């Protein structure tokens with residue numbers, strides 16, 4: 001304490017960096033409720049990301065392509081290893097699996113419409129395949145999850161690809177939760193559970209453990225679908241080198257790798273913020289695994305977790321990914337967290353851009369809800385149009401960068417086109433620090 | 448009777464032949480010989496045919512079955528009749544782990560014993576086991592009936608939803624939120640019917656019923672250790 005009576009200056013109040021206001025608020029909230037925080041979305045903390053990488057562009061030694069005119073291809077084939085009918089996409093940006101239940105039927109329809117207009121695929125999610133989604137998606141990937149909610153052989157055969165979900169970036173090793181508020185009659189029926197109860201999605205598959213079993217599970221799925229459709233394996237960003245190796249060994253056509261920034265419909269905040277690696281740290285390790293097996297480009301790699309712009313797409317591809325997937329960004333394109341609902345976000349104790357209580361089903365934008373009144377606010381045709389526009393812009397952005405690097409296909413982007421802004425990013429992405437030819441851990445450099 | 452000899456034809460050809468049998472097929476009786484423990488035998492069938500496998504099978508025999516009757520004249524590996532939708536699967540011998548996992552419908556009869564995780568995450572299937580079942584059976588089981596004429600292992604019905612569990616013998620331990628429940632006349636009727644369909648020589652009155660205490664139905668921190 002400083003005595004103020006004699007007019008001496010006070011020590012300035014200093015907030016603790018360790019006990020910051022948000023941390024203290026969370027301690028008070030925990031003390032008041034006894035319940036940990038569950039929320040949607042991905043990690044909000046700042047982690048090394050694509051923003052920490054830059055493209056070098058062309059120069060005397062690299063020859064650029066002409067602006068927006070010269071051809072720069074964007075197509076990609078997924079599932080060329082074993083499937084009779086690989087997925088052919090016009091653009092390498094796919095829509096990630098988001099469950100019906102977490103999202104309304106109309107939101108799922110909009111994702112299908114937008115993806116189809118843009119020439120890409122969309123993905124089901126926990127909770128099964130809806131007819132709106134199948135009907136409006138030219139290419140639909142059907143997720144095979146531990147919960148097996150709604151799983152059936154007819155939908156399996158109606159799918160254009162099957163994605164075995166082992167993990168998600170937001171919660172590697174975690175299951176899922178759909179709270180009772182969101183269990184409408186339709187959701188309850190699809191999941192074969194009573195209405196209104198909190199539903200748990202298991203974290204382990206019920207009928208296989210380990211890569212040897214997984215290989216046989218893949219055989220079964222291929223037999224049921226007559227070896228026609230590709231089989232993807234989705235893993236969270238935990239141990240990308242080994243997970244990729246084991247996925248390939250088990251017979252995957254495609255590996256889907258989701259970093260810790262990746263969104264989720266509902267998980268404990270402590271899980272989202274503290275488990276898993278940023279996607280930046282995962283891509284090169286996964287590519288290294290594919291290269292060590294001689295499988296890079298034979299087994300395709302789709303990466304996700306915090307992809308927002310065409311620059312992110314181009315950077316992911318330069319590091320060796322064949323395509324990317326987006327979840328959160330697609331929801332924002334549809335209208336999630338739009339400031340036009342600010343007054344209603346305020347009522348929910350939040351603000352546009354920060355709203356993440358998707359599990360509560362009170363989404364003002366009518367997207368992450370099953371409430372009939374809120375759902376009316378969302379128009380799937382308009383949503384599809386917006387998503388298509390957004391996908392188009394991302395593609396144009398990625399092409400712009402690729403042309404500047406002299407590439408006539410997005411797939412020709414390469415690590416040599418990049419430099420890193422920070423030591424952390426350089427180390428994680430194995431990309432030289434800007435102004436140097438070195439990154440921490442570079443083989444042969446000794447340190 | 449059509450015979451498919453797995454000594455002569457590959458798994459793919461065998462399953463493709465069975466998949467090609469439409470609703471209207473006249474060839475309703477099939478026999479598979481020399482299965483030699485192969486995986487994924489007769490999975491994904493969708494026709495009212497009867498398939499008899501002469502021997503033991505590997506993983507996922509009769510997986511996702513619809514309509515068909517599949518008899519296994521031997522023992523079955525892990526995941527037999529997983530995610531079955533309808534139809535009947537009868538195993539003369541024992542069944543390994545995850546028998547009938549996530550099954551939505553139909554009847555699975557195991558005349559021997561079933562290993563761990565029998566009926567895990569079941570969603571409407573009926574399972575009758577003449578012998579015993581292993582640990583963690585009916586984990587997160589959602590609906591349907593699991594009938595066990597022998598004993599049940601540890602953690603029966605852990606995290607159970609609405610499935611009904613009937614056990615005639617002892618239960619080593621009950622899993623989280625699984626409790627013994629009153630056997631009412633409607634349950635005795637369900638049980639009598641299933642025992643008869645499964646050819647099991649047991650009386651409904653000899654069984655105890657177990658079900659969900661429904662205390663995990665609403666998320667509370669205490670459940671989430």
Ligand SMILES: Cc1cc2nc3c(=O)[nH]c(=O)nc-3n(C[C@H](O)[C@H](O)[C@H](O)COP(=O)(O)O)c2cc1C
Pocket residue numbers: 040041042096097098099102103124125126143165167168169234258261262263264265304305306307325326327328329358368
């Ligand atoms: C609302 C929502 C629901 C999701 N549901 C699922 C799901 O059912 N299955 C799954 O594998 N991933 C699910 N995810 C994760 C996405 O598939 C994807 O991995 C993630 O969103 C990618 O990161 P991004 O959100 O940063 O683009 C969900 C994500 C969101 C935002």
